[in-house]
Amino acid sequence: MSLGYRYVGPPDIAARARHEPAGRAIRSGADFLSWYAGADHRDPLFTYVVTVDGVLRVAPRRSEHVACAAGADVLAAGEIGFAADGRVVEVTNQSTGYCPDPSCWPAVAAALDAAGLTHPGGFTSEFVFRHCPSCGHLNLIKDDDYTCAICGAALA
Known part of the structure; x- marks a missing residue:
């Protein structure tokens, strides 16, 4: 298991995030049902993080992960989709702010087990991120090509 991820996104986003509400903690099925009843369902996916103490936090999809995490380090971050009964139907590690x-x-x-939420047993889509050591560009790795899309440098 990862020891955690620091926010690596743009500093201006982190600064703005300090003024946004943190994501809603989901520690139980009751927490989920209360949150889900008031959530905006126009977008079926939500932003999530798992805090360093193992708690799932969720926020609207257009929220920044760093805001959802209240600026803190996380164990995981990505996007998540639920059925109304709390089953997780989609979950990814897609977060360019934390690059988990x-x-x-x-x-x-x-975190999902602790909250009593059924899940698919793994990410429904997985992402691999690398920052280029030469130009600093964030790269999403596709087809096992570890070459920077901007400058062509090799990515570790």
């Missing part, structure tokens, strides 16, 4: 590795799944599973 797919190996963060155990933290997600533990």
